[in-house]
Amino acid sequence: MRTVDIDFANRRQLARLITQVENDPEAAAAIVRAVWPRTGQARRIGITGPPGSGKSTVVDQIIERARAEGARVAVIAVDPSSPFSGGAILGDRVRMLRHSGDADVFIRSMAARSAVGGLAAATRDAAHLLDAFEFDVILLETVGVGQSELDVMRAADTVVVITVPGLGDSIQMLKAGVLEIADLLVVNKADRPGADETAMHLREMLRMAPPSPGAVGAVGAVSPASAVARSTSQDVERAPVSAVEWSTSQDVERAPASAVAGGHLSQAWNVAWEIPVLKTVATDGTGIDALWQTIRRHREFLRESGQLGARRRQRVEREVLEKVEQALAAHLRSRLAGQPGLGEILARARAGDLDPHSAARAILDHLLKG
Amino acid sequence: MAERRLRVLMAKIGLDGHDRGVKVVARALRDAGFEVIYTGLHRTSEEVAEAAVQEDVELIGVSILSGAHMALIPPLLEHLRAHQADDIRVLVGGVIPEKDRPKLVDLGVAAVFDQDSTIAEIVGWIGREFGLPASASPSTAG
Ligand SMILES: Nc1nc2c(ncn2[C@@H]2O[C@H](COP(=O)(O)OP(=O)(O)OP(=O)(O)O)[C@@H](O)[C@H]2O)c(=O)[nH]1
Numbered sequence: 279m280r281t282v283d284i285d286f287a288n289r290r291q292l293a294r295l296i297t298q299v300e301n302d303p304e305a306a307a308a309i310v311r312a313v314w315p316r317t318g319q320a321r322r323i324g325i326t327g328p329p330g331s332g333k334s335t336v337v338d339q340i341i342e343r344a345r346a347e348g349a350r351v352a353v354i355a356v357d358p359s360s361p362f363s364g365g366a367i368l369g370d371r372v373r374m375l376r377h378s379g380d381a382d383v384f385i386r387s388m389a390a391r392s393a394v395g396g397l398a399a400a401t402r403d404a405a406h407l408l409d410a411f412e413f414d415v416i417l418l419e420t421v422g423v424g425q426s427e428l429d430v431m432r433a434a435d436t437v438v439v440i441t442v443p444g445l446g447d448s449i450q451m452l453k454a455g456v457l458e459i460a461d462l463l464v465v466n467k468a469d470r471p472g473a474d475e476t477a478m479h480l481r482e483m484l485r486m487a488p489p490s491p492g493a494v495g496a497v498g499a500v501s502p503a504s505a506v507a508r509s510t511s512q513d514v515e516r517a518p519v520s521a522v523e524w525s526t527s528q529d530v531e532r533a534p535a536s537a538v539a540g541g542h543l544s545q546a547w548n549v550a551w552e553i554p555v556l557k558t559v560a561t562d563g564t565g566i567d568a569l570w571q572t573i574r575r576h577r578e579f580l581r582e583s584g585q586l587g588a589r590r591r592q593r594v595e596r597e598v599l600e601k602v603e604q605a606l607a608a609h610l611r612s613r614l615a616g617q618p619g620l621g622e623i624l625a626r627a628r629a630g631d632l633d634p635h636s637a638a639r640a641i642l643d644h645l646l647k648g
Numbered sequence: 649m650a651e652r653r654l655r656v657l658m659a660k661i662g663l664d665g666h667d668r669g670v671k672v673v674a675r676a677l678r679d680a681g682f683e684v685i686y687t688g689l690h691r692t693s694e695e696v697a698e699a700a701v702q703e704d705v706e707l708i709g710v711s712i713l714s715g716a717h718m719a720l721i722p723p724l725l726e727h728l729r730a731h732q733a734d735d736i737r738v739l740v741g742g743v744i745p746e747k748d749r750p751k752l753v754d755l756g757v758a759a760v761f762d763q764d765s766t767i768a769e770i771v772g773w774i775g776r777e778f779g780l781p782a783s784a785s786p787s788t789a790g
């Protein structure tokens with residue numbers, strides 16, 4: 279087992295450790311093990327939204343508000359990698375340069391590499407590191423591909439979804455899964471025409487949406503059946519165990535008394551946190567105070583409702599299961615490579631003699647037997 | 649399954665407002681498989697050094713077209729030293745008179761490219777300097 283010697287006051291070492299967790303899974307394991315006892319204090323805030331919607335500019339403004347309160351702030355800003363070369367141009371930092379020279383701000387650009395869920399594979403580990411280096415606020419800016427960026431929900435306590443006036447209609451937003459991941463909705467570029475309509479539209483969609491769309495972390499507080507029903511399909515596929523298990527955890531006890539007594543937990547959650555729709559002009563700071571206050575209020579809500587702990591436990595559990603899945607997948611691939619019998623099945627599938635379902639089943643049978 | 653990618657910071661220091669060239673190079677470096685942090689126009693050498701540390705880059709590419717390179721590069725190298733980051737290599741590009749090149753190299757600059765240098769030359773130099781496979785070629789440079 280590798281040991282890691284860390285000076286938690288050394289920014290250069292922090293930067294290098296982030297590079298290591300990005301590049302080397304073995305190193306990442308050793309580093310995260312070393313810093314884990316120091317984590318858990320930071321507020322992790324995810325900022326997501328379509329390309330060019332103003333995520334980085336909003337992040338820049340939030341840095342300023344958080345700094346004004348004396349918080350130490352770190353940013354991980356993810357931009358896409360080229361699928362052709364694997365290279366990337368990382369440009370988020372350009373919007374945050376006024377904080378350069380502030381020793382209590384640390385900004386790191388990260389390429390998504392092969393990840394598709396909005397963050398990079400190493401973003402969570404890097405966030406653990408920043409947490410251990412005693413940053414109070416960690417801002418995670420996603421790629422902004424405009425698709426459902428579920429990673430951020432799995433890495434942050436509070437998710438801010440940014441949109442802009444005139445960017446697609448409500449159906450598109452529903453398809454993009456915005457409502458499932460947002461704790462706060464922001465209509466940025468409110469200096470442009472149509473901001474009020476967009477905000478109104480979003481509020482309408484929220485009213486029509488199923489209960490407590492943003493409260494994914496509250497899954498634990500509802501019955502198993504509704505937990506499954508309300509998780510996104512992806513969640514159900516990826517972590518069926520946790521969806522059910524959460525319902526039996528102690529989080530139910532932490533739910534507000536009225537919610538438990540009423541027997542309609544999901545609705546009670548919904549009353550407790552109504553997803554706000556805010557308008558901002560990130561370029562001149564309009565609406566940013568309200569945004570920061572609302573982020574803080576959400577934090578309070580999470581803490582008082584017990585959801586903060588619930589979300590974090592769920593997040594850790596998911597992180598563990600994902601790591602197991604990845605390791606299993608790698609293990610399977612290496613075993614597949616070493617077994618001629620399996621190659622035969624694959625060859626039959628390639629030749630069209632066997633359909634994909636049957637081929638997969640045959641391979642599984644083979645592996646599980648041997 | 650470790651994956652190392654060269655991280656490069658591209659910056660414009662000083663007052664000149666032309667970033668076309670540096671953007672073209674940034675894109676070529678991306679196409680060569682590098683991760684390029686672009687920091688925009690009008691940076692100070694202090695900002696660039698600080699960003700290079702946080703981003704943990706191995707190389708800084710500075711573009712200076714204003715002719716102020718002899719005034720702007722020494723402070724950058726100093727700031728890097730102050731951050732104990734003078735192992736980060738610095739490449740200077742732009743309008744650099746022949747007579748200044750050896751001076752810049754003496755100061756600690758790893759390489760100087762002028763406006764006639766091709767992108768292939770720059771990428772080739774980086775590849776050799778960092779021991780990267782030659783397969784990384786800037787297919788869409790230009
Ligand atoms: N008019 C107006 N422009 C804005 C506002 N906020 C940001 N912008 C501009 O929108 C452009 C994109 O802003 P960014 O902050 O880079 O957007 P982003 O979402 O981080 O972009 P990606 O990371 O590339 O997806 C920049 O030119 C900003 O100056 C705003 O409130 N109003």
Ligand SMILES: [Mg+2]
Nearest residue numbers: 333334370419
């Ligand atoms: Mg951005």
